[in-house]
Amino acid sequence: MDLEQRLRERADVLTPSERRIGETILANSQLVAFGTVADVAEAARVGTATVVRFAVKLGFDGYSQLQASVQRDVSGQLRPAVERIRDQRSGDETLATRHADVEAANVRSTLDAIRVGDDRAVVDRLSDERFPVLVLSGVASRGVAMQFVGDLEQLRPGVRLLDGNQVDIVRTLALVGAEATLVVLDLRRYERWLIDAMELARARGAWAVAVTDNVLSPLASMAEHAFVVSAASAGPFDSHVGTLALLNLFVVEVAARRRDGAVTRLDAIEAAWVAADALTDDGK
Amino acid sequence: MDLEQRLRERADVLTPSERRIGETILANSQLVAFGTVADVAEAARVGTATVVRFAVKLGFDGYSQLQASVQRDVSGQLRPAVERIRDQRSGDETLATRHADVEAANVRSTLDAIRVGDDRAVVDRLSDERFPVLVLSGVASRGVAMQFVGDLEQLRPGVRLLDGNQVDIVRTLALVGAEATLVVLDLRRYERWLIDAMELARARGAWAVAVTDNVLSPLASMAEHAFVVSAASAGPFDSHVGTLALLNLFVVEVAARRRDGAVTRLDAIEAAWVAADALTDDGK
DNA sequence: GCTAGAGTGAAACAACCGTTTCATCGCGTG
DNA sequence: CACGCGATGAAACGGTTGTTTCACTCTAGC
Numbered sequence: 001m002d003l004e005q006r007l008r009e010r011a012d013v014l015t016p017s018e019r020r021i022g023e024t025i026l027a028n029s030q031l032v033a034f035g036t037v038a039d040v041a042e043a044a045r046v047g048t049a050t051v052v053r054f055a056v057k058l059g060f061d062g063y064s065q066l067q068a069s070v071q072r073d074v075s076g077q078l079r080p081a082v083e084r085i086r087d088q089r090s091g092d093e094t095l096a097t098r099h100a101d102v103e104a105a106n107v108r109s110t111l112d113a114i115r116v117g118d119d120r121a122v123v124d125r126l127s128d129e130r131f132p133v134l135v136l137s138g139v140a141s142r143g144v145a146m147q148f149v150g151d152l153e154q155l156r157p158g159v160r161l162l163d164g165n166q167v168d169i170v171r172t173l174a175l176v177g178a179e180a181t182l183v184v185l186d187l188r189r190y191e192r193w194l195i196d197a198m199e200l201a202r203a204r205g206a207w208a209v210a211v212t213d214n215v216l217s218p219l220a221s222m223a224e225h226a227f228v229v230s231a232a233s234a235g236p237f238d239s240h241v242g243t244l245a246l247l248n249l250f251v252v253e254v255a256a257r258r259r260d261g262a263v264t265r266l267d268a269i270e271a272a273w274v275a276a277d278a279l280t281d282d283g284k
Numbered sequence: 285m286d287l288e289q290r291l292r293e294r295a296d297v298l299t300p301s302e303r304r305i306g307e308t309i310l311a312n313s314q315l316v317a318f319g320t321v322a323d324v325a326e327a328a329r330v331g332t333a334t335v336v337r338f339a340v341k342l343g344f345d346g347y348s349q350l351q352a353s354v355q356r357d358v359s360g361q362l363r364p365a366v367e368r369i370r371d372q373r374s375g376d377e378t379l380a381t382r383h384a385d386v387e388a389a390n391v392r393s394t395l396d397a398i399r400v401g402d403d404r405a406v407v408d409r410l411s412d413e414r415f416p417v418l419v420l421s422g423v424a425s426r427g428v429a430m431q432f433v434g435d436l437e438q439l440r441p442g443v444r445l446l447d448g449n450q451v452d453i454v455r456t457l458a459l460v461g462a463e464a465t466l467v468v469l470d471l472r473r474y475e476r477w478l479i480d481a482m483e484l485a486r487a488r489g490a491w492a493v494a495v496t497d498n499v500l501s502p503l504a505s506m507a508e509h510a511f512v513v514s515a516a517s518a519g520p521f522d523s524h525v526g527t528l529a530l531l532n533l534f535v536v537e538v539a540a541r542r543r544d545g546a547v548t549r550l551d552a553i554e555a556a557w558v559a560a561d562a563l564t565d566d567g568k
Numbered sequence: 569g570c571t572a573g574a575g576t577g578a579a580a581c582a583a584c585c586g587t588t589t590c591a592t593c594g595c596g597t598g
Numbered sequence: 599c600a601c602g603c604g605a606t607g608a609a610a611c612g613g614t615t616g617t618t619t620c621a622c623t624c625t626a627g628c
Contacts, residue, residue, distance in 0.1 A: 004499045011505040015575060022500050030359045033318070037616060047577035052617060063616060071318045077361075096403065099536050100395040103529040104388055111384040119380065143431025144528070150427060151521050189563045218566060235536030236550065237435050241529045244428070245387040252383050252519030266520065279473045280502075299605060321586060331607035336587060347586060 002069050003029075006058045017046045018054045025070075032070045037063050099234045103241045109230040110242030111249065118225055122209050123253040129261075131181040131207070132158035134172070136194055138186035144240045145185050148247040154269060155254050155262040162197070169197055178205035184223065187213040187231055187238050198222055211243060286353050287313075290342045301330045302338045309354075317354045321347050383518045387525045393514040394526030395533065402509055406493050407537040413545075415465040415491070416442035418456070420478055422470035428524045429469050432531040438553060439538055439546040446481070453481055462489035468507065471497040471515055471522050482506050495527060 007022050014022060024044040025032045032040055040063075041048045055066040125131055133152065137145035142163070149161040162169050173180075184198050195218055202208060202222055210223035213231055220226035227246055231238035255262055273279050291306050298306065308328040309316045316324055324347075325332045339350040409415055417436065421429035426447070433445045446453050457464075468482050479502050486492060486506050494507035497515055504510035511530055515522035539546055557563050 008499045008504055008510060011500050014500075017576070019500060023498070026499065030355075034355045034359070036614085038614090041577095048616080049577060049618080050575085053576090071314075075314050075318075095537060095540055096395070096398070096533060099533050100392065100529075103395070103532065104391045107388045107391055107525065108384065111380070111387070114380070139434065141431075143427045143429070143434060145427070146430055147425075147427025147524060150423065154521070189565065192562055192564050195564070218564075233532070233536065235532070235539045236546070237438070237535065237539075239529075239532050240431060241391065241525055241532060244528055245384075245523075245525045248387065248517070248519070248523050248525060249380060249383050251521065252517065253379060255519045255521075256379055262520070273473075278476055280476050280479070281473065301606070320584085322584095325607090332586080333588080333607060334605085337606090 002073060003058075003066070010058060013057070014054075017044070017050050018057065020044045021046060021051055021054045029070055029074060032067055033074045095234060102232050102234050103239060106230040106232055106239055106242035107245045110228075110246050113228050113230075114246075114249075118227070119249065119253065122225055123250060123257060125181045125207060125209075126152065126183075126250055127156070127254050127257040129156055129158065131179055132176050133160070133181045133183060134176065134201075134206075135159070135161045136182060136184045136186075136197055137161070137163075138191045138194055140187065140238060141185045141240050141243060144244045144247060147244060148183070148251065151248075151251045152254065154265060155251070155258055156265070166193055166197075169193075170200065173197060173201045173204065173206075176206075180206040182206050182208035182223075183211065184208055184219050185211045185243070186217075186219060187229075188217070190218055195219070195222075211246060213238075286357065287342075287350070294342060298338075298341070301328070301334050302341065304328045305330060305335055305338045313354055313358065316351055317358050379518060386516050386518050387523060390514045390516055390523055390526035391529045394512075394530050397512050397514075398530075398533075402511070403533065403537065406509055407534060407541060409465045409491060409493075410436065410467075410534060411440070411538050411541040413440055413442065415463055416460055417444070417465045417467060418460065418485075418490075419443070419445045420466060420468045420470075420481055421445070421447075422475045422478055424471065424522060425469045425524050425527060428528045428531060431528060432467070432535065435532075435535045436538065438549060439535070439542055440549070450477055450481075453477075454484065457481060457485045457488065457490070460490075461485075464490040466490050466492035466507075467495065468492055468503050469495045469527070470501075470503055471513075472501070474502055479503070479506075495530060497522075 004026070007026070011019075011022075021040065021044040025040065028043070031043055035043075037048045037051050041051045044051070052063050055063045058066065060066040060069065126133060133156075135145050135149050145161055149159050153159045160172075162172060180201065182198065182201050184194065186194050190212075198208060198219065199222065208223040210217070210219035210226040211229060212219045212226065213229060214220065215226060215228055217226075220228075229240075229242045229246055231240065231242060233239040288310070291310070295303075295306075305324065305328040309324060312327070315327055319327075321332045321335050325335045328335070336347050339345075339347045342350065344350040344353065410417060417440075419429050419433050429445055433443055437443045444456075446456060464485065466482065466485050468478065470478050474496075482492060482503065483506065492507040494501070494503035494510040495513060496503045496510065497513060498504065499510060499512055501510075504512075513524075513526045513530055515524065515526060517523040
């Protein structure tokens with residue numbers, strides 16, 4: 001990836017037009033591999049001269065040399081996959097490649113383990129604004145729980161991550177009680193307070209879905225629906241990549257279900273960002 | 285493989301020279317994908333006219349059309365896995381299966397995109413207790429950032445997620461300054477405060493690694509090392525599954541590096557859990 | 569408000585490309 | 599041996615390409 005490296009090094013001296021060229025060809029490298037200066041210029045909506053200047057600025061002699069460089073990168077990519085894999089794990093499998101395999105497998109087996117229709121019921125509940133959503137999580141998965149809450153919150157009101165001190169949690173559970181939808185998240189070596197809290201909520205009639213490591217988990221037995229995640233890791237901690245992939249599925253399906261309802265919310269959020277001028281595309 | 289098919293169909297009407305052209309371009313399809321008539325002619329040791337006649341004989345209008353055909357074949361192979369999956373929406377493919385494909389591809393391409401040795405330097409820094417680690421994240425990835433901080437914190441002291449109000453952030457950055465290691469996390473539509481904070485830290489000599497969506501991102505240009513994540517999604521929000529997989533790789537590698545140093549910490553944490561009787565295996 | 573300078577695209581230009589033409593070669597047939 | 603004919607490459611020919619020039623626009627700084 002010679003081009004990417006050069007782009008990175010000189011990203012700060014690029015003009016707006018040149019930056020657009022860079023983004024265009026990063027998003028579509030075939031354009032420069034097969035195309036002419038005019039093709040790239042049109043796609044990036046700049047003049048042909050600017051494209052050539054861009055190539056020179058990156059340290060090439062001209063467009064032709066830039067194109068040759070991209071073609072070299074590309075030829076490597078279209079070598080048969082088997083060959084590439086072979087010389088990647090030359091001899092000993094590294095920690096990095098094992099990690100990649102493990103995480104990819106986590107995603108696959110977590111999502112494959114979903115029993116058809118099982119997610120359907122959950123999405124129905126999560127899409128219904130009448131039921132406030134409470135998320136309970138063990139410390140180990142608190143980050144992905146937050147991630148889930150943050151996304152779901154943008155699609156519907158009444159989503160909350162329950163944490164803080166136990167008094168607060170008990171009070172909240174007592175208040176929302178019967179109509180609450182619980183999403184409970186914890187893996188083996190379950191946290192006692194979490195089980196207690198879930199028990200309390202169940203006793204008050206709340207509807208619960210468990211995301212856990214095992215069908216025999218105490219969480220699973222207390223929940224209406226249970227999802228089993230794969231949390232294998234090449235390191236000392238459980239990986240929550242699979243968990244996040246599962247939670248994202250819920251988000252994606254809720255978004256599809258609530259399409260119109262969500263748009264209003266998303267527009268409001270977007271408008272607020274714009275009003276505050278808090279976001280930027282290029283840092284300038 | 286349109287070309288192969290045409291070649292097989294008309295193999296019997298090819299002249300010796302034409303046959304040699306066919307063998308040449310089958311053995312090296314990049315030649316015709318990227319090269320000129322003259323290139324192919326030279327490689328097959330024939331004249332340029334023969335190459336053109338060859339293309340016509342296969343049913344193309346001329347060399348240009350033959351080339352276009354090969355390029356189409358080739359571009360299918362080299363488009364990023366995520367993209368290919370995206371428009372593979374073949375009829376009745378469900379949202380759930382597409383989501384599974386997309387998330388698995390996110391993990392794979394995020395981890396495949398790591399330039400060898402690039403992670404090495406980062407892990408060196410993250411493993412060194414002398415450098416406090418500060419994590420900065422946009423709201424959209426705050427959950428995975430927390431997840432990362434929580435895991436890394438168990439392996440070494442001095443890890444902090446920087447959030448809260450801007451005054452607090454500026455003060456913290458000013459205090460730790462030169463010896464800090466920054467991990468900055470944000471995707472397109474970058475948050476302005478984050479860029480500002482990173483600029484401030486860089487000015488004070490901090491060492492930074494960026495995790496972002498693009499080599500041209502303002503974060504990448506300010507960082508010592510930049511990692512590009514795939515965040516494709518079947519829904520409206522970016523997926524941070526790939527991001528989490530990348531951060532987990534850092535955690536796994538830091539754990540391997542610090543093996544002995546980390547054990548003491550993990551034992552202490554474990555002891556505290558046991559003392560508080562906060563964990564259970566079965567809920568009883 | 570004016571100016572210097574950077575940024576940009578239209579147009580001119582020379583080089584190269586794909587295509588076509590045409591003379592030559594090789595070879596079987598009358 | 600002459601002849602016809604398919605095969606072939608050198609060279610000519612438009613067309614297109616990458617490159618360069620140049621005039622215009624926009625903006626920062628005085």
